[in-house]
Amino acid sequence: MSLLIKGGRVIDPANKIDGICDILIEGSKISAVAKDIKQKAKQVIEAKGKIVMPGLVDMHVHLREPGREDKETIKSGTEAALKGGVTTLLAMPNTSPPIDSIENIRLLKKAIKKDAKADVLIAATITKAHAGKELTDMAKLKKEGAVAVTDDGSSIDDEKKLLNALKKAKDSRLTVSCHCEDKALSAGGHVNLGFTSTSMGLRGISRESEYKRIERDIALAHKAKAPIHIAHVSCKESVDVIKIAKRKNVKVTAETAPHYFSLSEESVWGFDTNMKMNPPLRGKTDMKAIKQGLKDGTIDVIASDHAPHTENEKDIEFSRSEFGIIGLETILYVSIQELVLTGLLDWKEFIQKLSLNPAKILGVEKGSLGKGSAADMIIYDPGAEWSFGKQEILSKSGNSPFIGRSFKGKILYTIFAGKVAYRA
Amino acid sequence: MIKWNKKDLTGLRDLSKEEIELILNTASSFKEVSTRGVKKVPALRGKTVVNLFYEPSTRTRVSFEVAAKRLSADVINVSTETSSVKKGETLIDTGSNIQALRADIIVVRHNSSGAAIILARHLGICVINGGDGWHEHPTQALLDMFTLKEKLGRIKGLNVVIVGDIAHSRVARSNIWGLTKLGARVTVCAPKMLIPPGIEEMGARVEYDIDKALKEADAVNVLRMQFERDEGAAFPERFEYFRKFAITKERLAKTKKDIVVMHPGPINRGIEISSEVADGDNSVILEQVTNGIAIRMAVLFLVSQGRQSK
Secondary structure, three states, rough: OOEEEEEEEEHHHOOEEEEEEEEEEEEOOEEEOOOOOOOOOOOEEEEOOOOOEEOOEEEEEEEOOOOOOOOOOOHHHHHHHHHHOOOEEEEEOOOOOOOHHHHHHHHHHHHHHOOOOOOOEEEEEEHHHOOOOOOHHHHHHHHHOOEEEOOOOOOOOOOHHHHHHHHHHHHHHOOEEEOOHHHHHHHOOOOOOOOHHHOOOEEEOOHHHHHHHHHHHHHHHHHHHHOOOEOOOHHHHHHEEEHHHOOOOOOOEEOOOHHHHHHHHHHHOOOOOOHHHOOOOOOOOHHHHHHHHHHHHHOOOOOOEOOOOOOOHHOOOOOOOOOOEEEOOOOOHHHHHHHHHOOOOHHHHHHHHHHHHHHHOOOOOOOOOOOOOOOEEEEEEEEEEOOOHHHHOOOOOOOOOOOOOOOEEEEEEEEEEEEOOOOE | OOOOOOOOOOOEEEEEEEHHHHHHHHHHHHHHHHHOOOOOOOOOOEEEEEEEEOOOOHHHHHHHHHHHHHHEEEEEEOOOOOHHHHHHHOHHHHHHHHHHHHOEEEEEEOOOHHHHHHHHHHOEEEEEEEOOOOOOOOHHHHHHHHHHHHHHOOOOOOOEEEEEEOOOHHHHHHHHHHHHHHEEEEEEEEEEEHOOOOOOHHHHEOOOOHHHHHHHOOOOOOOOOEEEEOOOOOOOHHHHHHHHOOOHHHHHHOOOOEEEOOOOOOOOOOOOOOOOOHHHOEEHHHHHHHHHHHHHHHHHHHHHHHHHHO
């Protein structure tokens, strides 16, 4: 099987390419990237006027399987991913059962092998049942295929435990992703603390609950001489803390999600539960700081934090409604709209945050369009105008805050492992 | 005058000054009905009002019931004790069922902030917020403003102090939105732990010393202190609270002579207010209760009109 993509604008930060090129794919790999490839191919896609970029690597996705297949499955989640241009994703381990043992990781691997339409990377938990008490056997989990560990959804309160975990993860070459939240400061909160929580009559989630925990976790990583990745950064103070640590050469990387630079807390004032997530939407100065952090390199990665929930758990009283929103199908579009079309980032800087950077952090060979690389890519039409409708959502859940939003630019093809895996 | 075009009343935050004035003026004309020998007008004849109360309330529920009946509506009271809510039915399902019974107006009281907004969004019939969590209690604030206007002739330019548990008070929030829209200056006063962050952005001034706050005050709205509240949060000691914040005769002696003393009820005598003040010349507490009927008649009438205009 061979596939030739002709005449597109190839943007590949890994190889510092931004220009009109042809890409030849043979099998599941890229066999040539050059101007005017003459070689015949079984299938040819004319990409003139289109952008060809690496498939996205989304390092923060809740696929919900095993356990909550009513919210999402590996099949539905990876189909949604491909539609959104995501060809590789890191599945969060807070499933039921959680991915905290050899048996459970094997169970998950079997399901992935059977149903996954895209590349699903496995994250295991740091502690058993992400309860913050007993560390998992990281060396064995790594051997079984985990690439990262995280207790996403909660933070490990016990400093010694986290210190130990960071050391062990380093020994096993596992990426540690930390959900930074001091629940002693945030417990019972639903929205950003301040005018928003007060005017809505809800308990607030303070910025302190996030950035103070980031500060602590970074200090522990420094002490352990181990790398650390900070998940879903939402506020200005967090960006500042990470920036200072990076200046001191601490091995810290950070991610944010599209909603933290595209939506402010004002969106939640009408009690729309699709605007409820943790950490919560913050203020306009926070949005600005997140964008600036993306620009100056403080924030390395954009990840969706795709968190599907059924209508029964979402479309209810605000304080009872689950935290989280889906994001796989909008991560690219919202990010382009907010970051590229506004002129904040150029295409190369931008694509790197969605592909090469997360791939590097996870230690996987993705996010490149070089010769010999995995043939995962997106063919994107920058001119197409459309709006995101609820009926087209492929995820099993519909909890998106972006329903009804208009976008310029659309994915025409997502190519995964050398084959057209999604076509608009 | 402007025309009312909303099918719901979920809060005062989203109302314009003109809409609030329209409610107050409509209430003025309805107030007379309660003084007649036959206390009834046919304005809502053939309409059904359902009081859907998820929280215990006598005062607000009875007030809405009396108001609806004086407009000739049929009234049904649903409380969580007697309904399928106890069996796990969701708020929206309960609302949809009431709508399917061809009710016209739901008055909802709920312990979750935003409940009335969520219900209003899902239903085609009218929804009136009878108090939701710590969020809003619009009819209470409207009757407070109505009473103030009756007593002092205006709202604009008045200095109004709200004292008590501001953090957990929907009455305080609705009063701040309503009073500031109509041009009053609002000062909230409480121990620090009961002043929520960002309250200034709602338009209120914060003062921790009640005597200072009362100095220029034309009116004081005294909130009920719920010492039985079990939130695990810091709460002042009740006698210390009485000493520092309660509205007493001694305190009022240092204020404007004709200061208006309000309270949304039920009052805790000897906790946030002394008996002498509650029963004294400055108190309008029982007038508030009477005015509550006129306000609720106005709101029931207007939302019903608002739905028809759609």
